[in-house]
Amino acid sequence: MQLYLPIAELSVNAFTLLGLGGIVGVLSGMFGVGGGFIITPLLFFIGIPPAVAVATGANLVVASSVSGLMAQVRRKAVDFRMGLVLLIGGLIGSGTGIVVFAMLSRLGQIDLFVQLCYVFFLGFIGLVMLRESLTSLWRARKPAGPIRRAHIHTWIHKLPLKIKFRASGLYVSVLPPLVVGAGVGFLSAVMGVGGGFIMVPAMIYMLGVPTKVVVGTSLIQIIVVSGFTTVAHAVTSQTVDMVLALLLIVGGVIGAQVGSRIGVMLKAEQLRVLLSLMVLAVGIRIGLDLVLTPVEPYSLAPGAIH
Amino acid sequence: MIRAALLLLAFAGPAAARETIVAGLSENMVAITTNFTGSQILVYGAIRRDAPEPPGTLEVVVTVEGPSGAVTVRKKSRRWGIWMNTASATITRAPSFYAIASSGPMAQAMSATDNLRYQVTVPRAIRSVGVASAVADAPDFLDALIRLRTAEGRYIIDEGGVSVVQQTLFRADFSLPADLVEGDYRVRMFITRNGQVVDQHQEVIQVTKAGLERWINTLAQTQPLIYGLLALVLAVVAGWAASAAFSVRRR
Numbered sequence: 001m002q003l004y005l006p007i008a009e010l011s012v013n014a015f016t017l018l019g020l021g022g023i024v025g026v027l028s029g030m031f032g033v034g035g036g037f038i039i040t041p042l043l044f045f046i047g048i049p050p051a052v053a054v055a056t057g058a059n060l061v062v063a064s065s066v067s068g069l070m071a072q073v074r075r076k077a078v079d080f081r082m083g084l085v086l087l088i089g090g091l092i093g094s095g096t097g098i099v100v101f102a103m104l105s106r107l108g109q110i111d112l113f114v115q116l117c118y119v120f121f122l123g124f125i126g127l128v129m130l131r132e133s134l135t136s137l138w139r140a141r142k143p144a145g146p147i148r149r150a151h152i153h154t155w156i157h158k159l160p161l162k163i164k165f166r167a168s169g170l171y172v173s174v175l176p177p178l179v180v181g182a183g184v185g186f187l188s189a190v191m192g193v194g195g196g197f198i199m200v201p202a203m204i205y206m207l208g209v210p211t212k213v214v215v216g217t218s219l220i221q222i223i224v225v226s227g228f229t230t231v232a233h234a235v236t237s238q239t240v241d242m243v244l245a246l247l248l249i250v251g252g253v254i255g256a257q258v259g260s261r262i263g264v265m266l267k268a269e270q271l272r273v274l275l276s277l278m279v280l281a282v283g284i285r286i287g288l289d290l291v292l293t294p295v296e297p298y299s300l301a302p303g304a305i306h
Numbered sequence: 307m308i309r310a311a312l313l314l315l316a317f318a319g320p321a322a323a324r325e326t327i328v329a330g331l332s333e334n335m336v337a338i339t340t341n342f343t344g345s346q347i348l349v350y351g352a353i354r355r356d357a358p359e360p361p362g363t364l365e366v367v368v369t370v371e372g373p374s375g376a377v378t379v380r381k382k383s384r385r386w387g388i389w390m391n392t393a394s395a396t397i398t399r400a401p402s403f404y405a406i407a408s409s410g411p412m413a414q415a416m417s418a419t420d421n422l423r424y425q426v427t428v429p430r431a432i433r434s435v436g437v438a439s440a441v442a443d444a445p446d447f448l449d450a451l452i453r454l455r456t457a458e459g460r461y462i463i464d465e466g467g468v469s470v471v472q473q474t475l476f477r478a479d480f481s482l483p484a485d486l487v488e489g490d491y492r493v494r495m496f497i498t499r500n501g502q503v504v505d506q507h508q509e510v511i512q513v514t515k516a517g518l519e520r521w522i523n524t525l526a527q528t529q530p531l532i533y534g535l536l537a538l539v540l541a542v543v544a545g546w547a548a549s550a551a552f553s554v555r556r557r
Contacts, residue, residue: 004342004484006519007526011343011484059537066545074553112390227538234534238526242537243340243518249541253548290388297382298450299391 007241008052014247016046021060021248025255027278028064028196030262030271036061036188036226037122037197039248041282050111052241054101055233058188059245061226064252065196065219071260072216079213081163083220085174086199089181090188090225097189098232105237115286117191122283125201126276132205133272176207185225189232196222197279324360327495327507328352334509336482336491337516344484347511350477353497359473362499365408365415366468368478369426370511372403372460373489379447395447400432402487403460407467407478415465417501424496424503428452428461459483486513 003014020042024035036057043053072078104110162173180202184195199218203209209217234240266274329351336345349368377400380391406427408415416426425431432448455461460483468478482491491511497504515523526533 002341002343002484004338004340004519006515006522009485009487059541062538063541063545063548066542067549068545070546070549071553109391112388116388223542227541230538230541231531231534234526234537235530238530238533240526240534240537242522242526242533242540245537246540246544249544253544256548257552292389293384294382294389296450296454297389298447298454299380299382300377300451300454 003243003247005048005241005244007239008048008056008244010047012046012048017244017247018251020046021251021253022255022258023251024060024248025064025252025257026259026262027255028068028252029256029259030266030275035064035252036195037118037191037279038282040191041118041286043244048241048244049239050114051105051233051237051239052244054114054191055230055237055239056241056244056248058226058229058233059240060248060252062223062230063245063249064256065223065226067253067256069216069219069223072219075216078216078220079209080217080220082177082209082213083217085177086181086184086217086221087224089178089183090185090221091228093182093185093187094189094225094228094232095185096182097186098229098236100186101190102236112290114191115290117187119283119287119290121187121198122279123287125197126280126283128205129201129272129276130280133269133276137269137273172207180206181221184221188222188225189229195225197275324355324357324504325497325499326354326505327497328354329495329507329509331493331509331511334511336486336511336513338486338488338513338519339515339517340519342484342486342519344486345482347480347482347493348477349480349493349495349509350475351495351507352475353473355474360499363410363414364470364473365410365498365501366470366476366478367406367408367412367415367426367496367498368468368480369407369431369492369494370403370405370480370482371401371431371492371494372487372513373491374399374401375487376400377451379451381447381450397432397448397451400451400455402489403482403491404428404431404455405462405464405480407464407480409466409468409470409476411465412463414501416496416498416503420498420501420503424494424506426494426496428456428463482513488513488515 001014002011003017004011020039023042024039027038028035039060040053040057043057044050048056069078101110104113162171164171180199184199184202187198188195196218199221200214203214203218204211230240329349332348332350333345336347347370349370353364377397378394379397380394382389383392385392406412412421412427416424421427421430429448429452432451452461456463462480464478468476470476491513493509493511495507495509497506514520522533525536
């Protein structure tokens with residue numbers, strides 16, 4: 001069934017979109033990430049203009065994250081105070097990101113910048129996660145191995161403005177969460193992702209938040225920042241396609257439930273190995289596009305250069 | 307007096323008075339709705355003659371031209387091992403859609419002078435307004451624009467796409483793609499004798515978004531804030547509803 005998208009101005013198969021939304025939903029159900037880092041490149045691939053893909057991707061992330069947060073709230077696995085601090089940083093970062101996005105669009109380098117961001121972050125996070133999860137898989141087989149200390153004190157703990165984060169059991173400065181939040185907010189605006197795949201490892205490894213509360217807490221920030229990004233893109237560049245978003249959301253919501261069932265059947269370490277391999281694969285795929293000689297060196301963009 | 311002068315002009319005019327086009331379109335309006343997958347347009351017509359058929363080969367050329375707009379063409383080249391956009395040129399006006407159908411090969415159907423005069427073939431239709439930016443290899447950028455749009459099915463050349471019956475009736479079928487841009491589409495018809503244009507005729511097809519498509523598009527353009535908030539509410543409600551529905555099922 002072909003469907004005409006009013007903002008993207010092209011006609012696509014509705015089932016393709018439901019399927020894409022479904023894939024992203026399965027991933028978010030399995031790994032607790034928004035799935036924006038997969039959907040935006042996939043939308044590029046089926047011919048959706050990059051600007052529309054980024055803005056509409058943010059809208060999809062809102063829906064899948066709300067769905068995820070509801071489940072976490074029921075489990076009481078959310079640190080609202082930490083969420084609020086991350087959020088304040090996130091809004092600052094997101095606002096900056098939108099300005100940079102508009103500036104680079106004018107210069108014609110937005111595609112390059114977005115691709116470089118993808119390659120760098122996906123590659124880096126994929127490698128770190130793969131290493132960590134393989135070691136813990138290996139350690140699980142050999143229970144005699146050394147036990148890691150719960151708290152390792154670093155320079156981060158010497159920063160001022162300390163507050164208590166009761167749900168996370170932490171007493172740290174507000175600065176690191178603010179910076180992490182701002183960084184994720186910035187990437188969210190520029191890359192059209194919720195930033196879950198950056199936020200989750202950053203909270204675990206940099207802030208030391210217990211894994212149990214990480215997903216729910218990062219979702220608060222992801223929802224608000226993606227929501228803000230959606231509205232801001234709608235206002236500044238009119239690139240949110242509601243029909244596209246609706247189809248992706250329907251697919252995503254169904255996929256998320258399937259994904260969470262699959263997730264229950266696998267071990268946490270196995271899940272992390274799979275997620276890191278997937279993150280790496282997407283990163284390598286985008287990286288190859290930058291390095292390999294393109295078939296067509298020319299590209300078109302509507303409008304004149306200012 | 308004026309009437310006499312007009313009458314004189316009409317008869318004195320070159321071949322124009324002897325063969326004229328009487329034409330029609332299958333549709334004057336194309337509505338883009340949610341299930342729009344492109345549209346078929348039939349251009350048909352007849353050649354009216356006041357006198358016996360003049361000598362020379364008769365050919366018919368029909369063009370369909372979508373609304374024009376500025377286009378930026380960017381070129382990638384390798385820098386520090388990475389392919390990035392390094393050069394660009396702005397083409398001030400290029401049609402968003404352009405289809406040509408002719409009864410024979412274009413080189414034969416219309417002379418180069420008339421092609422230039424009436425701006426018929428694709429390069430003429432764009433070049434007539436020129437490249438604004440002073441880029442050294444501007445023709446390469448124009449060629450790239452034509453090549454890319456041809457590959458997308460936006461620029462179509464169909465030599466032999468016009469069928470002429472009994473040297474009088476002609477018809478041409480055009481399929482408009484699904485990713486149409488809104489606006490007025492100009493349909494031009496030319497009849498030529500030995501490559502010289504004898505008569506031309508023009509019609510307009512209006513392409514507009516309709517129904518839900520129109521509503522969404524208008525809202526996005528005129529009330530962007532409300533539109534953005536609406537998209538947000540939609541996402542939140544969908545996410546909440548899904549979670550609620552599945553937790554009920556689980557119980």
